[in-house]
Amino acid sequence: MQRCTGRLLASAPSRLRGPSTVQVVCGLNICQLRSLKQQRAQHAHLQHQASLGRSSSSSSSSSSSSLDSRRHTCQQQHATQRRKAVACTASFGNDVAAAAACLSSKVSAVLANLVALPWLGLAAVLVSGVLLGLAVSKAISAYVAKEFDADRTSLENAELRQKVEDLQQLMMKVEPLAYKSMRLRFTKGINKAVILGMVDTMLANKEVNIWWLPDQLERIIYFNMMTLMLSVLDEVVDGMSISFAGHNVRLSLTYLDVERGEGFGPAVTAKTEALLKSAMQPVKQYS
Known part of the structure; x- marks a missing residue:
């Protein structure tokens, strides 16, 4: 644009060179400044849009990454709970097996003692017989009380x-x-x-x-x-x-x-x- 202005000034006759020429040149400079301002405004608008696009993409990526992290955390918690349940079940089974083994050992020990001491087994049989006899006599007495x-x-x-x-x-x-x-x-x-x-x-x-x-x-x-x-x-x-x-x-x-x-x-x-x-x-x- 400066070249065009110089050419116009050079081609203009000498009688036209004066204040009017200066006014033309000033008008051209003002138009040039306006066009520059518009270009700068468009460039700034484009930069702003580009920054908005980058921020939206970064926010979407951050939200997706946060969702992924939450999903991963939930999966880890479920896996931990499953491992705890399996461990509790295994420990309960072990406790039951240990209790059964302890009871069987005690019963076997009592039976071994009874075998080793036959008089104790005989006494137990006698006591059980006496108790059974008392129960039968009580039932008979109740029947007799109703009958007579x-x-x-x-x-x-x-x-x-x-x-x-x-x-x-x-x-x-x-x-x-x-x-x-x-x-x-x-x-x-x-x-x-x-x-x-x-x-x-x-x-x-x-x-x-x-x-x-x-x-x-x-x-x-x-x-x-x-x-x-x-x-x-x-x-x-x-x-x-x-x-x-x-x-x-x-x-x-x-x-x-x-x-x-x-x-x-x-x-x-x-x-x-x-x-x-x-x-x-x-x-x-x-x-």
Whole structure:
């Protein structure tokens, strides 16, 4: 532009050279300065955009690098937790195995001691047998307590005593020749009540006592023994005869149900039958 200005000045006629020429030159210089300012502004704008691009790229790269670092940290934490869990599982398994080994060693040592000391094993067997016997006796006593009622037994005993007395009075009134044979007519339940009453009396009076047995179990033993003795007595007494009011009367023990009202034989009169029926009626408790 300076060259163009010089050429214009050189080619201009001499009459034109003066203040107007200076004004033209100044105008050209101002235009040149404006163009330079515009170029500098464009260059600065381009530099600013370039710096913004570099900063955005650096921020994106920094954000991506921070995400990568966080992901890597999480992976490391998960790996650490997995290693800790595996280590805990392994240690728990080792502890269980050690405890099982210790228990097995103790059991084997106890068994070895028992084998080495046979009397100790025998004592253990005896103690276990005693405990088992006590448990069985307790169960039997509970069963007996449910099966036999003491109140009902006492009432049956009192009723039986009253009936026996009534029969004795009846036999004193009736002609004994009417009975060629005498049959004691009691139910099995009453006989059981009689036996249990006798056993209870013996236990209450301490006539028999086994100190190391429970009372209920002792009661069962005595009841069975007396039942066996009575069954033997039935066989012995059957066919015997006694002298009753000057006459021989044949005895026979039979367990019949008096509630069914079995016939008393053709030799028994109506009065005797009525007396027997009245004697067999339930009575109040005997005291």
